[in-house]
Amino acid sequence: MNGIGIAGSGRIARSFATRLSDAGISAATFGLGTPEGGGDRTQRAAQRFTAGLGTLILVPADIAETEALLFEEQAFARNAKSLGAIVIAATLSPRYVRALRGRIDARIALIDAPVIGTGRAAEEGRLTMFLGGPLDVIQSLKPVFDLLTRKTVRMGGFGSAMAAKVMNDFLAATNNAVTRIALDWAEAQGIDEARIVEMAGRGGEGSEAPEDAPTFCPIGQQTEDSINHLVHEVEHAFDTALAGAHLTPPRAFETVMRSVKARHLH
Template identity: 40%
Template sequence: MRGLGVTGTGRAGRALIARFTAAGLCPEHLAETADAARQAEFRLGLQVLVLVSDDVAEVEALLFEGPRLGRDVGMLSHIVIVGTLPLRYVRALRGRIARQVALADLPFSGGMRALSLGRAAFHLGATPEAAAEIAPLLQALGAPVSRMGPFGAGTAAKVMQDALATSANAMTRLALDWAAAQGLDDRALLDMSGTLLAGLNGPLRDRPEEETSAVDCDHLSEAVEAALDSALCGAQLTPPRAHGQIVRPGKDRTLH
């Protein structure tokens, strides 16, 4: 792929560069410490930009400050954002970047080892046309890529996945605490429950080869907060009087 450039910090960026290079795409890399001359050289002939970051401040600096990759677009035709960012921020980028540039968001599920080995699962938000145009890049990932909808849909899907996994984990732990308070035998409980306790491994089930860390938990918390911040604002989900038809009132009774 001609004119491919990768920027952003961290191991994810290096892992993607390695995969693109192995696929013969020959990506250019813009380091965080690049001076103005190197930034100008990087922009020259740039057609497809892969921006790898989970940090809003870093994305802002790369797109609209310093290198101004989102302002001085030149020959740029596509920007692919790899990372989990706040959903509202991602969607707002469409109005800040020239329409001639197709935007795609591509968060992934899995750790760095899974990414390096091509085992991470990617969630793509892009138009069908944009997805087809960056197909060589997507194929080089060596991992499943699911197009979830237009720009922003990939981030929405990733946040929903994290929210569901986190809530399943929390409810499973509440159930286990209650079971312990009732004196249930742990081994018998596990045998009885079978796969119902799969929520214990929810948030990190896609990265079994890595240990859970405070960073993982913080990242999940931020993702869930971002989902709650933007989900269903002002939406009316239940038609008038429908709730009474779906959930019929029961008699009050004493709980034991």
């Protein structure tokens, strides 16, 4: 399989490149870098990357990097003349992702492919990937997806996978918010909160989350960054809400998470 390229600084980009290489599939890379720093993003590197590029697997850290890679500094969506498909393997705002269809030439197929799993799962090919986009293109790329993941699930047309991933993460975020409230109540009453967590199956000793579990930080191991991540999950979920949707409970969860501080089990 020829003409595959992986670009971006998302945490699983290097794992994707390594797994394809180990399987004997040559994939060009751009911007992956190393854990210690970013990769070469010069104009010359971009030109080498786009030569013969047929399928771009985009693994951006955020929307800003997506814009840079597709439309601004590197502008792969315009400059890669042989490009036939773009696979977006990241969790981004569903509203933003759907809008990409109107900004990219119709000849280029778009597939949104957010994943569920940890960095280690990516290294071992145990990710679950949601897929949205043309069925024929997804089927043609199945050998690649099979090397990168343990399981793929097609959700529908382009944008549907991102919405499904956000809803999946939203369930985890709201569950975390309610658990946090319960732990605060337990602490106020002098109850050993570690026992509450253990009974709830949410992080007691020897307990591990399922491999397919949403990527949230367990209660008892929270940091400011992980709490901010949960808030972003709720914000992304609002992108998928239809006009007239009942948003009272989600807004309440957002308020709860914005007000909490990082905590660890005593």
